[in-house]
Amino acid sequence: MRIGELAARAGVSTRALRYYEEQGLLRPHRTPSGQRTYDPSAVDRVALIQQLFTAGLGSRLITTLLPAIDAKDLGPELLRRLVVERARIEEKVGELQEAGRRLDLLIALATNPGAHACPASLGEELPNTRPAHTH
Secondary structure (H helix, E strand, C coil): CEHHHHHHHHCCCHHHHHHHHHCCCCCCEECCCCCEECCCCHHHHHHHHHHHHHCCCCHHHHHHHHHHHHHCCCHHHHHHHHHHHHHHHHHHHHHHHHHHHHHHHHHHHHHCCCCCCCCCCCCCCCCCCCCCCCC
16 A cells, blocks of 8 residues: 555554654555555554554654564563653653642632632642532
C-alpha cells in the first residue's frame, strides 16, 4: 500500500510516517520510481509506534526497542531503561495529580465564593469544600 493509504488506515498523517522513516522506526519498500510502499503489517507497526510515543518514550529508545520486541527478547539493559522510563512516568502522573488537586481547590473557591478566605498558596486545603464537578 502507498503512504496515503497507510496514513488513512493507521489514523496518522503522511508527515508522521515520513518522520518515522527518518527516525528508522518504519522502513518502506521503494518502487523503481522511488514511491514508498508498505506491507499490510505496517498498520500494526504504526499503532505500536504511536503507543510507545504516547507512553512517553523517545524515538531513539523506540528505535532500539522495536527489534527487541520483534525478537521477543528485551535483554537486561533495555529492560532497565524501560523500568527507568516507567518510574519517570509514575513521577509525572503524581505531578499531574497534584496539579489536578490544586485546580480542584481553585474550582472550589470559584464555586463557593465567600465560603473561605483565599489561601496563601494552592498547597493549602479548604475544609469541607468539594469542587462542583465530578470525575
